[in-house]
Structures are given as structure tokens and as C-alpha cells.
Amino acid sequence: EPEVTQTPSHQVTQMGQEVILRCVPISNHLYFYWYRQILGQKVEFLVSFYNNEISEKSEIFDDQFSVERPDGSNFTLKIRSTKLEDSAMYFCASSAWTGSPNEQFFGPGTRLTVL
């Protein structure tokens, strides 16, 4: 069964450093997303991406964040200068385009720890 994969599973970084989180969405999906979940809190939307551009972003997704689809399979989230409060689980998701709201399938997540 096709699934979303994410690497690395755990990333530890120093405050101020840049990190890149990687995702491989389900192969025939067209919409891609990043969400995050701070420990003990709700899953929060960060950004959606379609046709090689951002279609929507949340207030959390400020200038320190960027997304890219560098090739036909990968989808990345970059945080330029990490802060302590960026520590969270980051989930990538993808969905097929059917012209109506459709199911988003999530990856296993990357646990980001900022020291």
C-alpha cells in the first residue's frame, strides 16, 4: 500500500541552525502539506503546496520557513534559523486531486529537537 515517507525520523539541532526536513509523498498525489504538533498539543497546519507553488500558509509559516519540490518525488520543509519553539513533530501529508475535499495521508513524522 502506498505511503508517505519522511526523513530523518529525529533531528537534533542547535538554535540558529538551518534544518531541512524531507518527505516523499504518495506518487500520484498532487497536493502536499506540512503540519506540526508540539508535544501534547493539537496538530497545526503550516502550508499547502500545489502545482509548484504555495496555495495556503498559516501564521506560523513565516519568513523562516520555506518549502520546495526539488524533483518529481521529494517535498522539503526548510527552517532557516531554528528557535527553541520550533521543537515539535513535523508531519508531511499528501492528497489526490479529485475536485472536492479529499483524504490527506500523513507520514510518520520527523521529531525536531532544537537545543
Next chain:
Amino acid sequence: EDQVTQSPEALRLQEGESSSLNCSYTVSGLRGLFWYRQDPGKGPEFLFTLYSAGEEKEKERLKATLTKKESFLHITAPKPEDSATYLCAVSFSGGYNKLIFGAGTRLAVHP
């Protein structure tokens, strides 16, 4: 403000003891309501999509229903392996395809 509220926060059941989880929502123009299961340290696992009031979906011991204001996830004769956090999320008009999640219900089923 668009909101999704789940209750109870936590639920402890004995194996075989049926119960229901609630998800109430206040969004403008519901486009879809989604139920996910999340195990500790893992990503949400898709369970159901409901699009309109009166709709019902079933999968094994789980049944999801939708009204104009809330959704219920009914668990019939649960087993210990049903223990997880159950998340409700909504998609709404003007929100493109982003999902707004509730805080979840932590379900523990004991033998």
C-alpha cells in the same frame, strides 16, 4: 473563529464496553470532516471522511456519523488494540484543503 472541539479528552473502557467519542465544529461552510487515529509518536492514520449531515461510514468496530454541528465516532466492543488517540479534523470553504484538528480523545481499552 473556526473551531473543532473533541470530548471527552480521555476515555477508559473495558474490553467489549461500547462507547462514543464526540467532535463538535463551528466552521463556515463545512466541506468535509475527517477522523484519524494516532498512535504515540506516529503520524495520523486516516479512518473516515464524512461530507454531509446524515452520512455514516463503518470500518470494523468503528462507525462515524455526522450531523450539522457534530460527529460521533462509535466504538463497538472495543479491543485493547483500539487504544490510541482519535483525532477529528475539518476542511471548510475558504480554507482550500487545509485541515483544522481537534485536540483528540485518548482512548485506553483494558482487557
